[in-house]
Amino acid sequence: MALEDVVRSNASGRLMVLAVAAVPLLFVVSGLAIRYAAFASVSEEPGFAAYARALCRWDCAWYIGISEQGYERFPIPNHSNVGRWGFFPLYPMLVAAIRVVFPFQTILVATITSIVCSYAACLVAWPLLDKNMRAYVLYCAFLLSGPFSFHFTTFLTEPLFVLLTSCVFLALKRSSYLAAGVSSALLSATRLVGVFVVFATVIQMFREHRQQGGSALSFPRWVLGRPDLLVAIFISPAGLFAYILFLYLTVGDGLAFLHIQRAFGRVAGNPLVFLWDGLSAVPTTGWLPTAPQWSALAAIAGLALSAVLAARRQYGAALFCALCIILPLITNLASMVRYVIGLAPLTMMLAVLLSVSKLSWLAALVLFLGACYFMTVAWIGGYLALV
Amino acid sequence: MPWSEFPAPYRRAASLGGYALAAVLAGSELIILALALNPNVNADYRAYYIDRTTTCLNRDAVGSYTLGQTVSFRNDGAKQAASIKVCGWSGPAGDGTHSLGETSRLRVKIPPLRNGLTATLQMAAVIRPPQITQRVVISVNGVRAHAVTLSGKEPRMVSFVIPPAALAEADTLEIAFDYLDGIPPTPAASNIYKRSIKLVSFRLDAIETD
Incomplete structure (x- = not known):
């Protein structure tokens, strides 16, 4: 009897592992199919290479430049004021390294690397979602076949950022502080706001100390x-x-990644004023919100989800996400939608909340898959809110 | 693996190694922070990116120019105009080149001069009510040469004699336009996007004296 139980338990465990691996794989395929259909509806050029190029919008071109040519010194060639220094190096370096082994077009290598990173991020999310299969399916659908899946499958930092953020929080959940530290180090080389995750580490340490009966x-x-x-x-x-x-040695200014923001027209201001300005930018025709309104709503939704994280005693994740939203909000609303959906603890929390009932789960899943097509068309068309 | 899980004989060594690594990391980060707070950059970089005292990032552009030649800042003269634009200009539009920011500069190489020079610029004001005029101060090689108030959308011909002090043995001429009434595209926009004038043409003539 006991032996039968063990066999049954082993079989169901194996089945679970297969399911955990297969679910994101399924959404990799469905996401590719949906986004390709969206691409084919607006482009006459067929093929995966043309698809990958079409999805390479906005900052993607900067990362291709860094991956192929590295960073400029000063003065910037071609009498330009805008250098690549504002874009962090880890992901373009990773793509450049992979391109050495697989010498294909940069955007092709990056697209496949991004899909692999997002797939891996899904796997890491499984224990973080407490093995909640419904939430897991929704989370995988969001990353790989969802309305913003192009962000996670083209050459932007989001795929690696989400993967490393998940690694940090998984390590913290297991109290593996050194693993969390190394993942955080990589995260801080991926995007500037990645450095804030150190606060989550300290908060987790404090929590553990208190659990062991230590005083503040x-x-x-x-x-x-x-x-x-x-x-x-x-x-x-x-x-x-x-x-x-590196920037100090090449440009002479270690904070060039901050100072270059001037050439991009970013000006520090009051985040509340930026939010209000965004919300006030009402559409002149039709009823659809304008790009600034979408950005402001994304920031508010992100901060609200951070509050939910805090309410659920996930203080480290809440603080990390709130800082990752507020820091860019100090300059303006640009790219706010992308910044918010790139915060893994928030999207995981969203998946958990939407999985509470079967109906909401199913509705969200259908919405994610359906919106993927239209949002991809909007992304290829250069819709400003998605930048 | 926590330090406490190391076998006893290695625990002390591991602990010391950990402290040493932490100290090296902290020390390195402090040194790097100190370097970052003391950038080793030239004055142009500092003025534009760090101090933000100018919107016009100086470059080593010097255009070749023949006295008496009119350089068009419309599309038809884009190539030659590009060579003399230092900073503070956008690309040419159909009817001229917009200024960008609070200062624009042109720089040309000039032959040795016996007498003075006259500059002739055709330019129009960028207007958005209530701002219906644009005050422009023009300096040559750092010497204030002319001030003009532009109004109306139609281009206006502005001519002035370049002060001799600005020409003393100079082989290049740097003409700076400072805008006192630039219009930002939105109230919150950076001052690098301010618009003030549209330059249509530029010309230098030697002053003939017998």
């Missing part, structure tokens, strides 16, 4: 007594510091 006051001493925790904290921003050093 004794926390610093506890951390100082644990060299592994110190290493985890100090290694977290290492990717950012490595990039700062």
Whole structure:
């Protein structure tokens, strides 16, 4: 009897592993099919290469430039004020490294790498979603076949950012602080806001300390007594510091990634004013919200989901996500939709919330798959809210 | 693996190694931060990107130019105009080249001069009520040469004599346009996007004296 139970349990475990691996794979295929159909509806040129090129919009061109030519020194060639320094190096470096082994067009290599990263991000999300199959299916559908799946399957930093964010939080969930630190270091070399994840690490350490019966006051001493925790904290921003050093040695300005924002016309201001300006940009014709309205709504929805995370005692993830929204919001609403949907803890929370009932789960799944087509058409057409 | 799980004989070494690594990381990051706070850049970079005291990033562009020649800043003269535009200009539109930001510069190589020079510029104001005029201060090689207030959308011919002080043994001429009434596209927009004038043509003539 016991042996039968073990066999049955092993078989169901194997089935579960297969399902966990197959679900995102299914959405990789369906996502490719839907986005390709959207591409084919607006383009006369057939083929995967043309599809990959068509989906390479906005910042994608910058990452191709970095991957193929690296960063410029100063003065920037062609009498340009805008350099590539604002775009962080890890993902273009990774694509360049893979291109050495597979010498195809950069955008092809990047597209496949992005799909692999997003697929891997789904697998890492499985334990983070507490093995909730419904939420997992929805999350995979969102990343790989959802309305913003082009962000996760072209040459943008989102696929790697989502993967590394998930790795950090999985490591923290398992109290593997060194693994979290190394993932954080990579995250901080992927996008500037990645450095904020160190706060989630410290919060998790504090939580563990309190669970062990330690007081808040004794926390610093506890951390100082644990060299592994110190290493985890100090290694977290290492990717950012490595990039700062690189910029100092090549451009002479370690903070060039911040200073270059001037050439992109970004001006610091009051985030509340930017939000209000965005919401006030009412459409002149029709009823569909304008691009600034979508961006403002995305920021508000992101902050609201951060509050939900905090309410569910996921303080580290809540703080990380809120900072990742507020920092870019200080300059304006540009790319806000992409920044919000690229925050894995938020989209996981959304998947969990939408999976509460079968009906809402099914409705969300159908909506995700259907919207994928139209949003891809909008992305290829250069719709500003999706930048 | 937490330090406490190391076998006892190695725990002390691992602990010391951990502290050493943490110290190296923290020290390196402090040094890099110090470097970042003390950039090693030239004055043009600093003025545009760091201090934000100018909207016009100076470049080493010097265009060749023959005295008496009219350079068109419409599409038809795009190639020659591009060579003398230093900064603060957009690409040419059908009816001229818009200024961008609060300052624009042109720079040309000039032959040795016996007498002075007259500059003739055809330009129009960018107008958006209530801003219906544009004040422009023109300097040559750092010497204030002319000030003009433009109004109306039609281009106006502006002519002035370049002060001799600006020409003393100069082999290049840098003409800077400072705009006092630039119009930003939106209230929150960066000052690098301000629009003030549309330059249609540019010409330099040697002053003939007998």
